[in-house]
Amino acid sequence: MPTWGCLGLQDSASPLMEQLTYFHDHTMFILILITTLVGYILINSTLNSLINRFLLENQEIEIIWTVLPAIILIFIAMPSLRLLYLLDETNNSSITIKTIGHQWYWSYEYSDFLDVEFDSFMAPYSIDSNLRLLDVDNRIPIPLNTQIRLIISAADVIHSWTIPSLGVKADAIPGRLNQVSFLVNRPGLFYGQCSEICGANHSFMPILIESISVDSFLNWVSSNP
Amino acid sequence: VCAVRQVALCQLVHTTAILFTMSSAIMASNAKLETAPFDPRFPNQNQTKYCYQSFVDYHRCQKIKGEDYEPCNYFKKVFSSICPNAWIENWNDQLESGIFPGKI
Numbered sequence: 112m113p114t115w116g117c118l119g120l121q122d123s124a125s126p127l128m129e130q131l132t133y134f135h136d137h138t139m140f141i142l143i144l145i146t147t148l149v150g151y152i153l154i155n156s157t158l159n160s161l162i163n164r165f166l167l168e169n170q171e172i173e174i175i176w177t178v179l180p181a182i183i184l185i186f187i188a189m190p191s192l193r194l195l196y197l198l199d200e201t202n203n204s205s206i207t208i209k210t211i212g213h214q215w216y217w218s219y220e221y222s223d224f225l226d227v228e229f230d231s232f233m234a235p236y237s238i239d240s241n242l243r244l245l246d247v248d249n250r251i252p253i254p255l256n257t258q259i260r261l262i263i264s265a266a267d268v269i270h271s272w273t274i275p276s277l278g279v280k281a282d283a284i285p286g287r288l289n290q291v292s293f294l295v296n297r298p299g300l301f302y303g304q305c306s307e308i309c310g311a312n313h314s315f316m317p318i319l320i321e322s323i324s325v326d327s328f329l330n331w332v333s334s335n336p
Numbered sequence: 337v338c339a340v341r342q343v344a345l346c347q348l349v350h351t352t353a354i355l356f357t358m359s360s361a362i363m364a365s366n367a368k369l370e371t372a373p374f375d376p377r378f379p380n381q382n383q384t385k386y387c388y389q390s391f392v393d394y395h396r397c398q399k400i401k402g403e404d405y406e407p408c409n410y411f412k413k414v415f416s417s418i419c420p421n422a423w424i425e426n427w428n429d430q431l432e433s434g435i436f437p438g439k440i
Contacts, residue, residue, distance in 0.1 A: 201374050201376075202374070203373065203374055204371055205370065205371060206371050207371040207417040209420055209421075211422070222416045222417050223369070223370065226421070228421065254369065257369060262383060262418055262420075266422065281381070286384070287384050288384045288418065288419075288420075289382065290383045291381070325369070
C-alpha cells in the first residue's frame with residue numbers, strides 16, 4: 112500500500128506488475144531526457160540575444176532530428192508490445208475465486224472444492240488499530256505462487272475490482288463475468304479500492320488480499336464451510 | 337472469530353491449532369489445487385458464456401445420458417467454479433418451476 116507522499120507505483124507483488132513497473136521506469140527515463148533536452152534548448156534560445164540571419168535549409172540537422180525520435184520511439188515500442196502480448200497470455204489457473212460487488216461491499220466465493228462464501232465490509236475506523244478506508248473485516252486469502260483466476264461480477268450497479276500492486280483491474284458489471292488472472296509472488300497484505308462510482312459509499316468498500324502459503328490456504332478453506 | 341485488535345496473532349494461533357487437528361483425508365484430496373480449465377472457445381476476458389454454456393451442457397448431458405452418468409460432472413465442476421452461486425440458485429429455481437429460458 113502507498114505511504115504518505117508516495118508519487119510512483121506501489122511495490123509490485125506479481126511478476127507482471129514487476130514488468131509493468133520496469134517498462135514505466137524505462138519510458139519515464141526517456142521522457143525525462145527528452146523533456147530536459149527540449150527545455151534546455153527552449154530556455155537557451157529564449158535568453159539568447161543573438162539572431163542568426165542566415166538560418167536556412169540545414170538538411171543534415173533536419174534528418175537527424177527526424178530519424179533520432181523515430182529510433183527513440185522504437186526503443187519505447189519494443190518493450191511496450193512485448194508487455195502487451197505478455198499480459199494477454201492464457202494461463203492455466205490452479206484456482207478460481209469469484210468476487211461479486213454489491214452496494215457497498217464485496218462478496219467472495221471459493222467454489223472449487225468446498226463452497227466457501229463470505230462478505231467483506233470496510234472495517235470501521237478505530238484510532239491506532241487499523242488503516243482508515245483500507246482495512247476490511249474479512250480478508251481474501253490467496254495461496255502464494257499460484258496462478259489465480261478471478262471472476263468478477265456485480266449484483267446491482269457497476270463496480271470495479273482492483274489491486275494496484277498486482278496490476279489488476281476489471282469492472283464488475285451485473286450480468287457479466289470478467290476474468291483476470293494473476294500470481295502473487297510474495298506473502299503480505301495487498302490493498303485496493305472500488306474503482307467505479309457506485310453510489311453513496313463508493314469510497315468505503317475496499318479490497319484486501321492476504322497472500323499465504325499453500326498449506327495455510329488449504330487449512331483455511333477446509334476450516335471455513 | 338478474531339477481534340480486530342489482535343487479528344494477526346489470533347489468526348496465527350487459530351491456523352496452527354487447525355494444522356495439528358487437520359483430518360488427513362481432506363488434506364490428501366486437496367493437495368493439488370484444481371479448477372475449471374482454460375477453454376479455448378472462450379479465450380477472452382468475458383467468461384459469461386463459459387458459465388452459461390457449462391450449466392446448459394450439464395443439464396443436456398444429464399437429460400441425454402441419464403442422471404448417473406459420471407462424465408457429466410465435468411460440466412458441473414466447471415459451472416460451480418465459474419458461475420456466481422446466486423446465478424446457479426436462480427437458474428435451478430427456474431428449472432424446477434419449468435421457466436428456464438434455455439433449451440435443455
